[in-house]
Structure formats: C-alpha cells, structure tokens
Amino acid sequence: MGFGIKIVLLAILNALVLWAMGVLIADDKWIAALIVLAVTALIDYVYLYPSRRLVPLKYLVPGIVFLVAFVVIPIISNANIAFTNWSTGHNLTQDEAIVAIQEVSLVAPADGKAYTATPATKDGELVLLLVDDVTGDLYVGSESGLEPIPPETATVEVGTITAAEGYEVLQGSQLAGIDTQLAALVVPAGEDSFIRAEGLSIAIELQPTLVYDAEADTFTNIETGTVFTDNGDGSYESATGEVIEPGWRTHVGFENFSTVLTNPLYRDPFVRVFVWTFAYAAISVFLAFALGLFLAIVLNKPTLKLRRIQRALLVLPFAIPAFLCVLVWQGLLNDEFGVVNQSFGLSIPWLFDPTWAKVSCILVNVWLGFPYFFLVNTAALQAIPAELQEAARVDGASSLQVFRRVTLPLLLVVTAPLLIASFAFNFNAFNNIFFLTGGGPYGVEQSLAGSTDILISYTYKLAFSAGQGAQYGLAAAVSIFIFVIVAGMSAFSFWRTKSLETVR
C-alpha cells in the first residue's frame, strides 16, 4: 500500500515537472528547465532505486529541496544584492539602460517629419501604418524598422490608411488600452531618427539628443558635444560629473557596507538605530524576565488558592497572536482618546514624543514577554532541589542571601540560553515596533529612521519605502549586518550551552 502511494505521488510530481519544463522551454529558459529536470531525476532515483544507502535521503529530500529553494538561494542572492547598487534608478541591466536612455532623450527636431498614423497588427505584433503628411508616401513602422507599402495594396481615405493587405487595422474597442503599448513602440527610421505615435492618429519623427557609440561605450550629446562615459558605478557620467538617468545595476564591491559605516547621511541614523536596537532588546528582555521571575517566586506557593486560573489568566497575552495585541496597544496608548491616558487622567504623548515612544515600545514588549518568563521561571524554580536552599538557610543565610547566592545563580544557569534566544528574537521584533509607532516619531533631519526604528524596520524602510526610492543594495547590506550580529549571539549561546555536542 505504501508503495502504491509513493508511485502515485512520484507520478504527480513528474507530471507537474513535465508541464513546468514545457512552460520553461516555451519561455526560452533552458538553464532553469535543465535544473528542474536534474533535480527531478535525482528525486526519482532516490525513491525508486533500491539501496540501503539511499534510505536516509528518502526522508531528507523534501526538506532539502524546500530549504535550498526558499532559504539557501535567497540568502545567497541577498548577499549578492548587497554588493550591487540595485535601487530606484538602477533597476535595469546595462543593455536595457542604454535603450532607455536613448528613448528618454528623444525630442522632435524643428524640421521633423509628421505622419498620419493608423495602429494595426501583423501576426499579432503591433505596427503603425503611416502616411507622410508632406509627400503622401505610405509606410509601415514596426520595432524592426520603417518599410514602404506599395500604394496599390492599401486603401487611403482622407489622408489616413483605412485598410492594407496583410495587416489588421485596429478599430473601436481594440484601441482601448493600447496607449501604453503604442507609447512604447519606437520605430527606428534610419540614422539617429525614430518615429513614435503621439496619441492614436499622429506619429512624429524624433531624434535622440544622446547618441550611443557601441564601440567606445559612450554617449554623446549631439547638441552640446558632451561625452558621457561609464563611471563604473552603473551610470554614464560626463567629465563635469553630470550623470544620465537611468543607470543600471552593477556590482559595486563593498560600497554599500562602507556607505553605512562612513557616509554621515546613513551612518548617523544607522548608529542611532543600532544602539536603540540593542537597548530595546536588552531592556525588554531584562524587565520581562525580572517581572516573570518576581511573579513566579511570589505565586509559586503550593498553598495558594486558584493557582490554575491565575496561571491561565497570566498566560493570556502569550496565547493571543502578538500582532493583534500590538495593534490594540496602539489604540490604548493614543494620547487623546486612549484608555490609558483617560483612565489615569494623564496626558502623556505615549507615541508622539521620542522618549515616551521608546518607553511605550518597551512597555508593550514587556507585556508581551513576561508570561513566557513566568512559565519558564516557575518551572525552573520547581526544578531547583529544595535541599540546597534549606542547607543555606541552616547555615544562617537570610532569605535575600539564599535568593542571591543560591537560587538566582542556579536559575540563570538554566535560563541563560533562553535569555539569549529571547534577546535575538527581540532584536528582530519588527511587528512590535512597526505596528506600535511605525518607527516614529521622526526628527527634523531628513532620515528614514525614526526614533523607535530598530535595524530590521530601518532595513524594511530602506528597501520598500516610497519616499526616497527603493535602495535594495543598501538594505541587503544592512540585513547582512543584522545576520552577523544575530548569528554571533546564537553562536555564543550555543558555545556556552554546548548544544553543538548534540551534533554527534
């Protein structure tokens, strides 16, 4: 029976892969198709070839495939992006950028020709049927160039082509929504001359002001004669430092990393955010741990009544998805209408003053975190042998001394790894910041980083904030900084707890 299921699953997988290969090949993605084929062949081999040595792989293969596809490849690709200038204005490849620059620089010359245009299709491709307004000559313009049409094959009414052999003239509803396609259709018409439609029935001759010289890899402005050369940073630049938009994405070495560390525009916010991220994570964890420990000590007396209910209520914040809680806290802490200010008769700007906003972030994070440490510490306290404390007491230690010298050290031995893990978690607690303050409030300086932004929310804004454009390369570099820090902490924790020994 198990064999049957295996065969059915493999058959489904192979059918899917066959279909995917077809799609990939139709799209000319040969390398991707080959990789998919190779991986599938390997999977089939592992599951069908009877060998004892392949048994472990049968269990590992699904996990490996997903981890490689959705973790390993993104990590590598992310590291790669960190070394590029990929950002708004540097989105294209160099070839795409060269075409884009020429098209952006197109202007109509004073003595340029004008045409009456009719949009049509030939074999599904959009073309323009053109009548020269001066000479009355007929042409067809496509992406590949301008060609004359024999007058006898076309019908011309009032200076406009209404029908032509071999072409389907677009009419009525067919014209709706093709304006972007039309605007993108630039017809090369001889030396440094292009024709583009202006609206649906007129086309005009255009000339680029920037002309590309493929051999020298330079652009020349034909009006001023300025020469623009590849500046190595993904842009064409003149001798005077003038840069042509758009640029292209290219590898820039360690520039993103050095920008973060040395350019005051990015370094100052980065340092500020970095310090706050550490403070935020450390203070939150410390306070949540202290509160959890205090409650665990006070409430961990077997004679207390209603302990189960007490525990269930205390753990409630832990049971509700955190993002919902943080969104609710945003309302609770509203300075005008929030229940916190109203109930206690306060008028504290919880979310709109840089200092209070930091306090709020920590308060909410402690609220979210203390139930966890309450549970952990309760369990840890119960695990400490009572004889040890008893012995200390017999030796004359006061309650405080017993706690400080016996209970706490023993407790920390077992909870230290959890504290480090919790610190690493809070280091990247994006939601707890972003949903509460959005990283704000913002200072007067023109920076993306607000006063409560932590590294991960700052990275998110660098990459996806509309304001200053997307800076993928820089964001990827910051994310690598974060990874190094988090990995360093985890490595330290594993080293301390010798978890690596389980890797036998």
Place this chain on the structure above:
Amino acid sequence: MTTLEQTEAVPAARTAELKRRRRPAILSDWWRYLVGLLAIAFAVFPILYVISAAFNPVDSLSGSGLIPEDVTLDNFRAILSGSPGGEGTSEAALDIPYKNWYVNMIVVSGATALLSVFFGVLAAYAFARFRFKGRRMGMLGLLLIQMFPTFLAVVAIYLIVLRVGDVFPAVGLDTRTGLILVYLGGVLGVNTWLMKGFLDSIPDSLDESARVDGATPGQVFWAVILPLAAPVLAVVGLISYIFSINEFIVASVLLDSTDKFTMTVGLYGFINDKYAQQWGTFCAGVILAAIPVVILFFFLQRFFTEGVTGAVKG
C-alpha cells in the same frame, strides 16, 4: 519550601504547631494575592478593553470606555459586511474584505504548519535515527540555516518570486501559494531542529524491537515514531502556525491586492486608515481573529508549557 511529605515523620507536637501556623495562611499570604491580582490586571486589561469595545455601540476610539453602556453585535456585523464604512457614507467605497483575510490567514498558516511539520519530522527522523555520510555537515548546515531569519532576505525573496511568477503565475507575486512556499522554507529549519531534539529522546530500544520483528524503516517511522511524537508535532505545528499568522514583512511585500491579504497585512492597513473612527469594528475583527489561536493554545497548553519548560528542565 516546606512540603507536606517532609512533615510526615515529624513528631506530633511539631505537626500541631505547624498546623497552627498554617491556618491563617490565606491571611498571611494576602500580599501574594494582591501581587497576583495586580499582575492579572496588567495582563488582562487590554484584552478586557478590546472585548468591551467590540460590543460597545459607540464605534469610535474616543467614545469607548472600559464598561460599555449597551451591548451590541453591530461591530461584528460591520467587520463581516466587507465595507464597514456602511452604505451611503463617504466611506462606502472602503473595501475591507475581512472574510477573505480570515480565510487567507487560516489557509496560509494552516498549510505552512501542516506541511512544515510533515517535511520537518521526515528530516528529523533521518538525522535522529540514521548514521550516514554527510550527517554532521547536514546538521551544522541546518543549525546555521535555522539561525537566519528568512525575512532578512526579503529583498531577494521578492525578486525571486517576481521572476518565478513571470513564468508560473500560480506561485508568483500576490498568490497564497507563493507565500506558503516562502513560509515553509522559513520555518522548516527550526522545526527540523526542534523535532530532531525530541526524537533523540525517544529510546532507540523501541524501534529496535520493532525492527527485530521485521519492520522496515518506513514502518518504524509511521507506526512507532510518529505516534510517540504526536504531541511534539502538535506543538511545533502550533509554533509554525503562530509564526505565520504574525508574519508581516514577507506578506506585505509579496501580496498586492486587498482580497489576497493575510489578516496581518489587512488589519494593519485598516487600523492605520481608520483606527480612531472605527475602533469598535476593529476590535470585533481582533477578537474573531484571535479565537482560533487562543483555542488551539489552551487545547495544547499542557504540551506547550512542557515544550517551553522542557528546555529548562532538560
């Protein structure tokens, strides 16, 4: 801490004295009850407040007190109606497909949890029970990978999904399938690591005796290991479920159209637009969204607490 067992052997006189001292325990422990009460108040008041606002006929934040004057289900009707701005108001165009978000939340998180636990336990079984070449390397790699928070690579993930979507729109941007696959990769490493630790603690002798009886590795896995690991699978599944419910960065970057949003992305947008005016409606949405997780949590709490505290005791 003096426990009852320790007093058993103590002479009768001592016991009597202890009893006398214990009788007013409730009184002498009054401060413990007070601390407990304060802590519960701190833990529960935001939740009570949300419940009260959800049933309060006054929708706006300014009108919501801790005790509502009246009780109504209007807010729940509003959030489920799809356009809580109501007909005829200037907000009529406001599109809040809350029911879609709900379904997306359950589908995305549920699929992530189920699939990641299944694939994770398979890999954990291989690491825990087989000795093969490259095992140590594999474990080290896994340890490294599970330390890397996937959302750090969100830029790369976005660009990859964008390109894959060009060829296969079904798993591209703005699809639940694409999001599930990304989440799956994100939680798989941690899941495998956690479950491997548990499988290590199941005595080898159990599967050995099954193997002596002629069971194949597959039969050992399905008939011996899986049933024993069931509680841990449930807890790890719940952790993955909660992770994907909370996840915002990847979801907000990959999803584009309002009706594809998960609850996290949807409610974030809603509260940012309207929170002062439609606070009650929002709170109704919060309660409905929290219910499945809270039920699961308390249903699995015994295992969950054991999992959390097991790390301490172990």
